Amino acid sequence: xxxxxxxxxxxxxxxxxxxxxxxxxxxxxxxxxxxxxxxxxxxxxxxxxxxxxxxxxxxxxxxxxxxxxxxxxxxxxxxxxxxxxxxxxxxxxxxxxxxxxxxxxxxxxxxxxxxxxxxxxxxxxxxxxxxxxxxxxxxxxxxxxxxxxxxxxxxxxxxxxxxxxxxxxxxxxxxxxxxxxxxxxxxxxxxxxxxxxxxxxxxxxxxxxxxxxxxxxxxxxxxxxxxxxxxxxxxxxxxxxxxxxxxxxxxxxxxxxxxxxxxxxxxxxxxxxxxxxxxxx
Amino acid sequence: xxxxxxxxxxxxxxxxxxxxxxxxxxxxxxxxxxxxxxxxxxxxxxxxxxxxxxxxxxxxxxxxxxxxxxxxxxxxxxxxxxxxxxxxxxxxxxxxxxxxxxxxxxxxxxxxxxxxxxxxxxxxxxxxxxxxxxxxxxxxxxxxxxxxxxxxxxxxxxxxxxxxxxxxxxxxxxxxxxxxxxxxxxxxxxxxxxxxxxxxxxxxxxxxxxxxxxxxxxxxxxxxxxxxxxxxxxxxxxxxxxxxxxxxxxxxxxxxx
Amino acid sequence: xxxxxxxxxxxxxxxxxxxxxxxxxxxxxxxxxxxxxxxxxxxxxxxxxxxxxxxxxxxxxxxxxxxxxxxxxxxxxxxxxxxxxxxxxxxxxxxxxxxxxxxxxxxxxxxxxxxxxxxxxxxxxxxxxxxxxxxxxxxxxxxxxxxxxxxxx
Numbered sequence: 001x002x003x004x005x006x007x008x009x010x011x012x013x014x015x016x017x018x019x020x021x022x023x024x025x026x027x028x029x030x031x032x033x034x035x036x037x038x039x040x041x042x043x044x045x046x047x048x049x050x051x052x053x054x055x056x057x058x059x060x061x062x063x064x065x066x067x068x069x070x071x072x073x074x075x076x077x078x079x080x081x082x083x084x085x086x087x088x089x090x091x092x093x094x095x096x097x098x099x100x101x102x103x104x105x106x107x108x109x110x111x112x113x114x115x116x117x118x119x120x121x122x123x124x125x126x127x128x129x130x131x132x133x134x135x136x137x138x139x140x141x142x143x144x145x146x147x148x149x150x151x152x153x154x155x156x157x158x159x160x161x162x163x164x165x166x167x168x169x170x171x172x173x174x175x176x177x178x179x180x181x182x183x184x185x186x187x188x189x190x191x192x193x194x195x196x197x198x199x200x201x202x203x204x205x206x207x208x209x210x211x212x213x214x215x216x217x218x219x220x221x222x223x224x225x226x227x228x229x230x231x232x233x234x235x236x237x238x239x240x241x242x243x244x245x246x247x248x249x250x251x252x253x254x255x256x257x258x259x260x261x262x263x264x265x266x267x268x269x270x271x272x273x274x275x276x277x278x279x280x281x
Numbered sequence: 282x283x284x285x286x287x288x289x290x291x292x293x294x295x296x297x298x299x300x301x302x303x304x305x306x307x308x309x310x311x312x313x314x315x316x317x318x319x320x321x322x323x324x325x326x327x328x329x330x331x332x333x334x335x336x337x338x339x340x341x342x343x344x345x346x347x348x349x350x351x352x353x354x355x356x357x358x359x360x361x362x363x364x365x366x367x368x369x370x371x372x373x374x375x376x377x378x379x380x381x382x383x384x385x386x387x388x389x390x391x392x393x394x395x396x397x398x399x400x401x402x403x404x405x406x407x408x409x410x411x412x413x414x415x416x417x418x419x420x421x422x423x424x425x426x427x428x429x430x431x432x433x434x435x436x437x438x439x440x441x442x443x444x445x446x447x448x449x450x451x452x453x454x455x456x457x458x459x460x461x462x463x464x465x466x467x468x469x470x471x472x473x474x475x476x477x478x479x480x481x482x483x484x485x486x487x488x489x490x491x492x493x494x495x496x497x498x499x500x501x502x503x504x505x506x507x508x509x510x511x512x513x514x515x516x517x518x519x520x521x522x523x524x525x526x527x528x529x530x531x532x533x534x535x536x537x538x
Numbered sequence: 539x540x541x542x543x544x545x546x547x548x549x550x551x552x553x554x555x556x557x558x559x560x561x562x563x564x565x566x567x568x569x570x571x572x573x574x575x576x577x578x579x580x581x582x583x584x585x586x587x588x589x590x591x592x593x594x595x596x597x598x599x600x601x602x603x604x605x606x607x608x609x610x611x612x613x614x615x616x617x618x619x620x621x622x623x624x625x626x627x628x629x630x631x632x633x634x635x636x637x638x639x640x641x642x643x644x645x646x647x648x649x650x651x652x653x654x655x656x657x658x659x660x661x662x663x664x665x666x667x668x669x670x671x672x673x674x675x676x677x678x679x680x681x682x683x684x685x686x687x688x689x690x691x
Contacts, residue, residue, distance in 0.1 A: 079409075082409075082412075082413050083412075084409055084412060084413070104412075107412075108415040108417075109415075111412070111413055111414070111415045112415055114413060115413075116410070116413040118406050118409070118410055119406075120405060120406065122405060122406040122407050122409065122410035123407075123410075124402075124407055124410075124411075125402075125405070125407065135414070135416075136414045136416075139414065139415075139416055140414075140415065188414075324545070324546060324549050325542075325545070327549050327552070327553075328545050328548060328549045328552075331549070331552050331553075331556075332548045332549060332552045335552065361641075362644075364641075371567065375563065375567075433552075433556075435556070435560070436552065436553065436555075436556025436557065436559070436560070437556065439556055439559035439560045439563055440555060440556055440559045442559070442563060443559040443562060443563065446567075468567060469566070469567055470593075470595055470602075472563075472567050472568050473568060473593055474564055474568035477568065478560075478563050478564050478567070478568040481563075482560065
């Protein structure tokens, strides 16, 4: 599916190992092409520590995938980027802006550059599909209603949901909800797209469809994509850069590097769900 | 010793909650004054909270008026004072029963629905989605509902009272044989605009603010599970009802001086 | 541009009904018109008000024409009562103000008997001819006193 090497990785070099974060983020993704960067981030919910000292970088314009077991903090990582939760220590830089200590109101400016696809869609359930997609346009742009209608129909067509815009979210199937959520996330042409478990709860055909759409979006919008998933097979297929959250540290690298690693824990994690393209897919 | 410590912590949590509620109220106030007027949402909420409560309010008002009239008559007739029935029914309704019962009914019907609605939006991440789209959920979700409740309460209270007066008239004049002229004239002479009617509307307005604030706050702070939403809804009904009754005392005491 | 005209109509009707109820309570029941500029103030002093209260009715021939505005104690320890009556009334200066009781045990009110003089009372004038309230205990006391006197004679 994808053959471009990760920025700065040496796929020719057979000895290249994935980068194991030890307090500093991945050296191979240089600061200049890291669109999102975590440095020494510590995050806890009350007594439960999620990240002790997280450092990683997400390359600009590429598809990055965040893997990890349940409770490893994958979704929390996305929420930290969106400012929905706050870290206790460390630095988080999003597209050049440090957001670690921003107030809620200041975050609104940063969020204009972000688009988020929620696990269960999070569509506004009292609005039709059309109104859901039109919502951000009506709130933040001065587009006229005919212009908005055209943009909405175009977005729906791009995700394969044309013609059903008058339906309510509770009338849509799981796969349709995910596609609608993706359409809404990209309708404002975000610079960074965050996807929380885009493949969860879908049948294999729908999973392939979402994979295709995500790659297509990455190509068309040149948006940086951060995908959180535990669906190893799909994510390894489309990822340029992988961040694996293990209980005590983060492991970064290209999919090829991670597959070739000699670290037992990483290999064990990747093998749990079967080899890429194996039984689970 | 543990019981005292727990009591202390409970008191601290209560005060902290009160502080959060006040800050939430301030945010609603700021959003209400913002230039972006969400008229469509306000009208929609006014429909859901006001129009859809009309039946229950009018029926209960009628019933309360009828009962007041019945009870009042049996007591007054013992002193030969049954011609003052209109005053008794009217003053009871206008001063106390109208605003308080309307607020309690509205809490049960509209307040709980509001909390459940907003709580469900929290549980399905819709409020987070709004934040990620750079829209303040307090501005879009809480403020129209709180404002609609504040606006609707005095109107509902007035309608409750009018239905009650009518019910009282039906029973007193129609059933118990009180002279219609006496009923209306004793009502008119006993009720003063400034002390009674204005105080009644003020109470209803304050209750509207209270119920609107508590219902939206509990919805926003609901634990995002189905049990959490249920607990938040119950909490709204309990807290709002108790607050209404407590505030009723203080408003009556302060206004009636 | 409304996408739910029926709903808007119902909300409008609801608001109208509510405001109508408020208006009814204020004007018809609450008597808002009294206290407006169309009243005139008159004063009367009584030895005994017998429990007359502010906002009690002021009537002429049984018809309400105003209400008692305030009752205070003057220098000579008499009750100085101010009544607000309909400004359109033409009351001669020898009008009498009496404090009556509605029924046997009912509320006190002020009844005005119109006199015959040509000169009229102006706003702020004093009604000079007054009859204080009849207090039941005094009447009974007089009866007993009179009966005692009769017996002793």
